[in-house]
Amino acid sequence: MRKSPLVFSFVRDQMLFLAGLLALLSFLAILALGITIGIGNGVGKWNSRWDTFATIQILPNGDSAAVTKLIDDNKRAIKSAQVLPDSEVEKMLRPWLGSNDALSAYLPKVIEVEFNKKSSASTFGEQVRGISNVRFITHAAGAKNITKAGWQIMTISALVMLMVLGAIALCILYITRNITMLHKRELEILTQVGANDSFVAREVRSRLLKIGAIASCIGLLLATPMLILIMAMAQGTRIGLMAQMGIPIGGWVAIVVLAIGMVVLTAFLAHRTTMKILGS
Numbered sequence: 001m002r003k004s005p006l007v008f009s010f011v012r013d014q015m016l017f018l019a020g021l022l023a024l025l026s027f028l029a030i031l032a033l034g035i036t037i038g039i040g041n042g043v044g045k046w047n048s049r050w051d052t053f054a055t056i057q058i059l060p061n062g063d064s065a066a067v068t069k070l071i072d073d074n075k076r077a078i079k080s081a082q083v084l085p086d087s088e089v090e091k092m093l094r095p096w097l098g099s100n101d102a103l104s105a106y107l108p109k110v111i112e113v114e115f116n117k118k119s120s121a122s123t124f125g126e127q128v129r130g131i132s133n134v135r136f137i138t139h140a141a142g143a144k145n146i147t148k149a150g151w152q153i154m155t156i157s158a159l160v161m162l163m164v165l166g167a168i169a170l171c172i173l174y175i176t177r178n179i180t181m182l183h184k185r186e187l188e189i190l191t192q193v194g195a196n197d198s199f200v201a202r203e204v205r206s207r208l209l210k211i212g213a214i215a216s217c218i219g220l221l222l223a224t225p226m227l228i229l230i231m232a233m234a235q236g237t238r239i240g241l242m243a244q245m246g247i248p249i250g251g252w253v254a255i256v257v258l259a260i261g262m263v264v265l266t267a268f269l270a271h272r273t274t275m276k277i278l279g280s
Helices: 012-050 064-073 086-097 101-106 118-128 144-182 184-192 197-235 249-279
Strands: 053-058 078-083 109-115 134-138
Touching: 012 144, 012 197, 012 249, 053 064, 053 118, 064 109, 064 118, 086 109, 109 118, 118 134, 144 184, 144 197, 144 249, 197 249
Parallel strands: none
Antiparallel strands: 053 109, 053 134, 078 109
């Protein structure tokens, strides 16, 4: 197998700097994507967990008999219904009641209901709203602020990833331009001996493609254990939205695709930029 000779090559310091810079940016991009996927997966699990749970609050002058009859009529749609003891309700509302025991007589009767599916909860809720002095609150609605915060964090993480990818693109453009300037004499000689622009562009692309592949592999190898550690720490909380975080198989595939995509982006921008510079 005959090896094609190098038209020009980078000095060692150049290669180390370029590989180190691209590896750092690749690490940050992969880390941001992994966190985005992890939070998105957590929000999805969090929503699906609470979509079938709801609370019925019957005020002191509410029609509890109508609520009981409604629950009996919807037994097929309801998985379980549990009346909370007054002592537990008082304990939950103690921060708002303070030391005023007189308000304890006005505590609502609380029933925790679990439905077989989300649509059943919506249908039941419409029926409950027709009963006077009775409130129907889905747990998903109660956790709305937490879900909103999760989406906001995920959006910020996705924006960070896009900014890092933009920084990678700018670095490739700047590096390619500098390479053509540093090796301007060699490129002039190549042109004089009959080399076309595509040949020169392929040479620049092959050099940067190799550096980009090495940098992307380093970034992936560094980001993977970091993401595993972050997900383990989040799940270690055991409660709340963070405990639902995790990266599914499809998420890991997306991370690998991103690493490959950054290599492809490097080769594409290097070739296109070189052709544009040579054409001018």
